[in-house]
Amino acid sequence: MDDCRVPDIFGVAFSLPFFSLICVTNFAFYDFPHKRYHVPRLFYRMSDFQLKICCMGAGYVGGPTMAVIANKCPHIKVTVVDISEKQIAAWNSSQLPIYEPGLQEIVESVRGKNLFFSTNIDETIRESDIIFVSVNTPTKTAGIGKGYASNIKNVELCARKIAEVSMSGKIVVEKSTVPVRTADSIKRVLKSASSHDFQVLSNPEFLAEGTAVADLLDPSRVLIGGEQTEAGLKAIATLVSVYANWVAAPQIITTNLWSSELSKLVANAMLAQRVSSINSITALCERTDADVDEIARAIGADPRIGNKFLKASVGFGGSCFQKDILNLVYICESFGLRECAEYWQQVINMNDYQKRRFAANMVRTMFNTVTGKKISIFGFAFKKDTGDTRETAAAFVMKELLDESANLSVYDPQVTRDQMMEEFQYTCDVTESTTPGLNRLISTCSSMMEAAKGSHAIAIMTEWDEFATADYNALYEVMQKPAFIFDGRNILPHDKLREIGFEVYAIGKPHQNQF
Numbered sequence: 055m056d057d058c059r060v061p062d063i064f065g066v067a068f069s070l071p072f073f074s075l076i077c078v079t080n081f082a083f084y085d086f087p088h089k090r091y092h093v094p095r096l097f098y099r100m101s102d103f104q105l106k107i108c109c110m111g112a113g114y115v116g117g118p119t120m121a122v123i124a125n126k127c128p129h130i131k132v133t134v135v136d137i138s139e140k141q142i143a144a145w146n147s148s149q150l151p152i153y154e155p156g157l158q159e160i161v162e163s164v165r166g167k168n169l170f171f172s173t174n175i176d177e178t179i180r181e182s183d184i185i186f187v188s189v190n191t192p193t194k195t196a197g198i199g200k201g202y203a204s205n206i207k208n209v210e211l212c213a214r215k216i217a218e219v220s221m222s223g224k225i226v227v228e229k230s231t232v233p234v235r236t237a238d239s240i241k242r243v244l245k246s247a248s249s250h251d252f253q254v255l256s257n258p259e260f261l262a263e264g265t266a267v268a269d270l271l272d273p274s275r276v277l278i279g280g281e282q283t284e285a286g287l288k289a290i291a292t293l294v295s296v297y298a299n300w301v302a303a304p305q306i307i308t309t310n311l312w313s314s315e316l317s318k319l320v321a322n323a324m325l326a327q328r329v330s331s332i333n334s335i336t337a338l339c340e341r342t343d344a345d346v347d348e349i350a351r352a353i354g355a356d357p358r359i360g361n362k363f364l365k366a367s368v369g370f371g372g373s374c375f376q377k378d379i380l381n382l383v384y385i386c387e388s389f390g391l392r393e394c395a396e397y398w399q400q401v402i403n404m405n406d407y408q409k410r411r412f413a414a415n416m417v418r419t420m421f422n423t424v425t426g427k428k429i430s431i432f433g434f435a436f437k438k439d440t441g442d443t444r445e446t447a448a449a450f451v452m453k454e455l456l457d458e459s460a461n462l463s464v465y466d467p468q469v470t471r472d473q474m475m476e477e478f479q480y481t482c483d484v485t486e487s488t489t490p491g492l493n494r495l496i497s498t499c500s501s502m503m504e505a506a507k508g509s510h511a512i513a514i515m516t517e518w519d520e521f522a523t524a525d526y527n528a529l530y531e532v533m534q535k536p537a538f539i540f541d542g543r544n545i546l547p548h549d550k551l552r553e554i555g556f557e558v559y560a561i562g563k564p565h566q567n568q569f
Contacts, residue, residue, distance in 0.1 A: 450481075
């Protein structure tokens with residue numbers, strides 16, 4: 055195996071392994087602080103990849119991240135592995151297992167060239183130089199830390215598999231969101247179960263679902279943490295060299311391991327805090343006839359505050375915000391930092407309050423009863439441009455309405471009935487056994503018109519663009535009267551809807567309905 059020296063980009067000279075000789079035919083230029091480097095652009099045969107990457111976990115993070123790396127680094131072989139044959143088959147098909155704008159095109163441009171999806175985990179690990187661990191770390195549902203701590207069982211299992219089958223040293227990269235100091239656990243497993251030298255890095259993702267591909271192609275930052283030793287710095291530099299193929303040097307931040315691990319939790323906690331902060335004002339706006347959108351615009355004009363994440367809504371969802379804040383709360387409590395834990399817990403409490411308040415307002419507005427009434431739910435995904443339903447606000451609002459014996463008709467352009475029912479079971483413990491008649495009470499529809507026909511109300515739960523531009527005159531005609539609209543995302547033209555005849559209730563907006 056030959057070594058090819060690469061320029062000292064970040065104060066550390068490092069080497070990249072080559073599996074065979076590669077013919078240099080021309081040069082590409084890369085600008086870094088204080089100096090411009092010309093680096094060989096390499097042409098290769100399929101067996102001549104400069105570097106080989108394995109990603110353990112073919113989910114929402116691993117799949118898109120590896121697809122973009124493969125797209126931007128044709129000299130690197132990228133293989134995504136998973137124990138689920140169904141998941142891998144989907145990645146190898148024309149119907150990917152997740153929906154993200156632009157993802158299908160990127161996957162198809164490199165799949166079978168330098169991007170591969172496989173269930174052959176052992177062989178892929180053995181041949182790889184860098185192994186990303188991108189597996190689920192859900193909140194624990196039992197035992198110590200139940201309801202707060204992250205369950206890193208899957209991360210540990212990956213570490214044990216790497217140690218078991220590796221025949222040489224590897225760079226192991228935490229891509230999953232993990233509690234701070236998880237790298238210690240990984241290192242102990244690897245060191246105790248293998249004689250090879252492993253370096254563990256932290257490289258958390260900062261993707262927003264619905265814009266994941268854009269976030270990967272043009273990231274605000276790439277964070278890489280590692281041990282501040284000679285071997286650790288060399289491993290950091292190797293991973294930096296991968297991202298440097300398309301990410302500018304100022305956007306690549308290197309830190310120690312623990313700063314990197316904790317940064318991911320804090321980033322999501324801060325973003326969720328802003329959502330809960332503006333949502334806390336919506337209840338006050340509704341009592342005082344203030345308009346939360348006008349308030350958000352006014353305060354967002356202050357450059358010290360900024361206008362990001364100030365859109366009031368029925369509440370945040372997704373796989374990250376709540377899980378990461380609960381994890382942060384648990385870590386604070388573990389270190390005896392009770393006041394810190396209570397502070398971050400309040401972000402979750404406010405989010406839960408917002409969802410309950412929205413559902414309660416629906417019942418109260420509809421004459422204090424929704425028993426037997428058909429209510430149209432527009433959107434089940436936790437946000438637009440994704441099919442992800444994890445921790446979606448829609449599930450919690452629907453559960454409250456089901457408890458009131460409402461009949462719910464759901465339309466979402468990307469979510470299947472099976473996905474919806476799985477989320478109900480996992481997040482809300484709503485099943486046919488816990489909620490008798492569930493399958494009768496919830497119907498899934500293929501269009502807004504089908505969902506709205508004969509309903510008493512429409513609840514906007516996801517900000518899909520088609521909901522904002524729908525023909526509400528036609529929808530009004532097929533609904534029961536009075537016809538209610540509850541806008542949980544503030545995306546509809548409320549005054550026009552009132553002119554049609556709807557009674558409109560929106561988050562943080564003055565109530566203008568005339569009776």
